[in-house]
Amino acid sequence: MKQNRVYNFNAGPATLPLPVLEEVQNNFLNFNGSGMSITEISHRSKWFEDVLNDGINRIKKLLKLDDKYHVLFIQGGASLQFSMVPMNLINGNAPADYINTGTWAKKAMKEAKILGKPFKVIATSEDKNFSYIPKNFKINSDAVYVHITSNNTIEGTQWDSFPDTYNIPLVADMSSDILCKPFDVKNFGLIFAGAQKNIGPAGVCMVIIREDMLEKIPDNLPTMLNYKTYTSSNSLYNTPPCFGIYIIQLVAKWIEETIGGLVKMEELNRKKAEMLYKCIDGTGFYKGTAEKDSRSIMNVTFRLNSEQLEKKFIEEAKKNGLEGLKGHRSVGGCRASIYNAMTLDGICSLVDFMKNFEKNNG
Ligand SMILES: *Cc1c(COP(=O)(O)O)cnc(C)c1O
Numbered sequence: 001m002k003q004n005r006v007y008n009f010n011a012g013p014a015t016l017p018l019p020v021l022e023e024v025q026n027n028f029l030n031f032n033g034s035g036m037s038i039t040e041i042s043h044r045s046k047w048f049e050d051v052l053n054d055g056i057n058r059i060k061k062l063l064k065l066d067d068k069y070h071v072l073f074i075q076g077g078a079s080l081q082f083s084m085v086p087m088n089l090i091n092g093n094a095p096a097d098y099i100n101t102g103t104w105a106k107k108a109m110k111e112a113k114i115l116g117k118p119f120k121v122i123a124t125s126e127d128k129n130f131s132y133i134p135k136n137f138k139i140n141s142d143a144v145y146v147h148i149t150s151n152n153t154i155e156g157t158q159w160d161s162f163p164d165t166y167n168i169p170l171v172a173d174m175s176s177d178i179l180c181k182p183f184d185v186k187n188f189g190l191i192f193a194g195a196q197k198n199i200g201p202a203g204v205c206m207v208i209i210r211e212d213m214l215e216k217i218p219d220n221l222p223t224m225l226n227y228k229t230y231t232s233s234n235s236l237y238n239t240p241p242c243f244g245i246y247i248i249q250l251v252a253k254w255i256e257e258t259i260g261g262l263v264k265m266e267e268l269n270r271k272k273a274e275m276l277y278k279c280i281d282g283t284g285f286y287k288g289t290a291e292k293d294s295r296s297i298m299n300v301t302f303r304l305n306s307e308q309l310e311k312k313f314i315e316e317a318k319k320n321g322l323e324g325l326k327g328h329r330s331v332g333g334c335r336a337s338i339y340n341a342m343t344l345d346g347i348c349s350l351v352d353f354m355k356n357f358e359k360n361n362g
Pocket of ligand 1: 012076077078079080104149151152153173174175176194195197
């Protein structure tokens, strides 16, 4: 029942737009007159092909992608991309550059290392617990790509604008902020995003790859680990994660038709984040963990005076219908993930709760 739903601040899998969930529910038993659910129809049927192609077209429209870009759907999560990216794109002795902004960036580098691929770490914010996005760094002129994590889900930092890489392709893990705002895609050679943060359910990773990146791919890769398998078959080489792709399509439609596009989406996201950070900065009772100029508008990380108080905060929030405010197990504290689907009402409820909690415990 809709009335029993909580405000879900989990980092991922995460909240999805209610109108999307309702549409899935309403069409579930008989998808588009097929007499079958979306989970029961052939991935080679017209019904599913329409979903796939409409989803791709909507993503292309939202991000203003020209014909040079392919939109792919791959299983294995964002974590498989940590391997696929270096496997496909580092081919020879020229290294890739990596910028280390947190847990997910480190996991990406770990895979490049396992594969024995050459790469250099050109900047890191590990010296201050990944509380900021590095600013002064030099990109190697021979780098095959520059890998960044656009939003650091665990540490609560985000690239506000992207570095100028002088024609060296940017590769970005956008798992936790894809479609949260418009950006100029032209410097990007490849973007990947596990769906379960901002655009859909777990089980599908969206990959956007520029045509020229395909030229570098070695031809001895296993079929399922080669991007060309997906570009040449429109992600239909084998059975794709149909249900996840369907939800991504509906989320893209929701952004365009209900929200009004990515400019509006960003306005709403900034408003939500500002309300929450204003509350955190208010009196010193709450302390934001990310440096102000690096703060994420998707994952808001903060601490209270003691771990005991944090525990009480999280428990009482839960009793008030505010779910998932515990920080990642590796860093502790509190985290409110306020992805696209988190409503302004949800933020107001959280801010009200935080003010009350402070009054009773401050
Ligand atoms: C969650 C997350 C991942 C891992 O995603 P999986 O789909 O679980 O592999 C990678 N990068 C970022 C930025 C994430 O937030």
